[in-house]
Amino acid sequence: MMKERGLEDRLPAACRWDRLLQSKDGLLEAYKDILKGLRSASNTEDNLAIVFSDASTIVRDENNLRALIEAIDELPWYDNGRDNFGDIYEGILEKNAEESKRGAGQYFTPRVIVDAIVAAMRPQAGETVQDPAAGTGGFLIGADEYLRGQSSDSIGSRSRPRPKTLKFVAMENVPDTYRLLLMNLTLHQIDTSKIYLGDTLSKDHLKLQAADLILSNPPFGPAGGRPTRDDLEFTAAVSNFQLPFVEHCLRALKPGGRAAIVVPDNVLFEDGRARDLRRYMLDEFHLHTVLRLPGGIFYAAGVKTNVLFIGKPAHQKDRRTWIYDLRSNMPTFGKSAPLRDAALAEFVTFYGKQSDGSDRKDLEANAPSARFREFSREDLALRDDDLDILWLKDAGASAEDDLTDPAAIAAAMSGHLRLAMTALDEIAESLKQTVAAERS
Numbered sequence: 001m002m003k004e005r006g007l008e009d010r011l012p013a014a015c016r017w018d019r020l021l022q023s024k025d026g027l028l029e030a031y032k033d034i035l036k037g038l039r040s041a042s043n044t045e046d047n048l049a050i051v052f053s054d055a056s057t058i059v060r061d062e063n064n065l066r067a068l069i070e071a072i073d074e075l076p077w078y079d080n081g082r083d084n085f086g087d088i089y090e091g092i093l094e095k096n097a098e099e100s101k102r103g104a105g106q107y108f109t110p111r112v113i114v115d116a117i118v119a120a121m122r123p124q125a126g127e128t129v130q131d132p133a134a135g136t137g138g139f140l141i142g143a144d145e146y147l148r149g150q151s152s153d154s155i156g157s158r159s160r161p162r163p164k165t166l167k168f169v170a171m172e173n174v175p176d177t178y179r180l181l182l183m184n185l186t187l188h189q190i191d192t193s194k195i196y197l198g199d200t201l202s203k204d205h206l207k208l209q210a211a212d213l214i215l216s217n218p219p220f221g222p223a224g225g226r227p228t229r230d231d232l233e234f235t236a237a238v239s240n241f242q243l244p245f246v247e248h249c250l251r252a253l254k255p256g257g258r259a260a261i262v263v264p265d266n267v268l269f270e271d272g273r274a275r276d277l278r279r280y281m282l283d284e285f286h287l288h289t290v291l292r293l294p295g296g297i298f299y300a301a302g303v304k305t306n307v308l309f310i311g312k313p314a315h316q317k318d319r320r321t322w323i324y325d326l327r328s329n330m331p332t333f334g335k336s337a338p339l340r341d342a343a344l345a346e347f348v349t350f351y352g353k354q355s356d357g358s359d360r361k362d363l364e365a366n367a368p369s370a371r372f373r374e375f376s377r378e379d380l381a382l383r384d385d386d387l388d389i390l391w392l393k394d395a396g397a398s399a400e401d402d403l404t405d406p407a408a409i410a411a412a413m414s415g416h417l418r419l420a421m422t423a424l425d426e427i428a429e430s431l432k433q434t435v436a437a438e439r440s
Helices: 017-022 027-040 062-072 084-099 111-121 138-149 175-189 203-207 244-252 271-284 341-351 377-382 405-438
Strands: 128-131 167-172 195-197 212-215 252-263 284-290 305-311 321-325 372-375
Touching: 017 027, 017 062, 017 405, 027 062, 027 084, 084 138, 084 175, 111 175, 111 212, 111 305, 111 341, 128 138, 138 167, 138 175, 138 212, 167 175, 167 203, 167 321, 244 252, 244 271, 244 305, 271 377
Parallel strands: 128 167, 128 212, 167 195, 212 252, 284 321
Antiparallel strands: 252 305, 284 305, 321 372
16 A cells, blocks of 8 residues: 555565565565564654554465465555545454444444534544544544545545645554554554554643544543543542543633534433533533434443533633434444434434534424424523433333343443442542541
């Protein structure tokens, strides 16, 4: 691919494609030597040494290797303006996530969800896009492809470099997932120079510059300890992931910026620090849309999820919040019933053409059968800023009642137990602080 794009100067001279094509005897040894060279590559622009760390081959027959190389050489990786190998790699990641539900939601967000969120947020040329929990990079790739889709430039043009119209900055905490992230972005021709391995809930967050647009599906559940950074006002003592990541996203937005964050249900209704964080978000930002997602999307979490669409306007006069219920009277999605674009089509139409949802004025917001309702800041204050609002009567069973795959059932149970343990930890911490305050 580097050869087809005219970028082989980024690779060590002894690690280029023609060396494989031109090797006669000793092809297998040449291939192993190339992998060794890539593992120790000093090129930092493409993070080659990280991408190829521990890379090896299971091929033992030289004839099979030669046939494989010749077949790869003949394939049109950029046929009809499409980045075919990037699409293939993304598909492999998605299939792996589907086959291993336990933990999959920690690094892979279904492309249907990504595309709908990105289309709603409308990335613009020149903007800085941040994902503080990047996983394998689905949101970054989705933003890049959205913007390129608005342009007449072909994908992967061989005649000229693809223009860099978005600035990407991201962080991932798991080393193996970080390797997948770098590989995925490289295959999609996205600059990885500001894609970091680190913990966003630590001082590592200082590497992440303020963003015009934040797109993220942070991890859910226990974090193994409190954040170690010192700038979190509401969630510094919280020992789960979701709340501190939401506060990070709020603090990382530039004035005029916007964010879309996937969160579990407890962020909408939990008391204590969660309510304080919601109040801060409702008062100082514009939470203009809450999308309640259908069940079965993230087995790894074992919980129901939502998307918060937030803006940071310089002057906010009307803080109205729309809640769109895409969960009630919806099927449970999963391996046997995959989520398709059609399930989100009505929401995309509802969302409108403005990234802040400001063109919904003519919608009949509070019809009893409508999936969406509108609430003023005063309405939410009367509810003590509880955003877990239901009005549609769900005729179906619980979203998890019809799970049949044992792994999915176990993952759902595990997720509920993890959230229960998080709640107990927070109660214990609150009691500890109360006792300390009384003694002082």
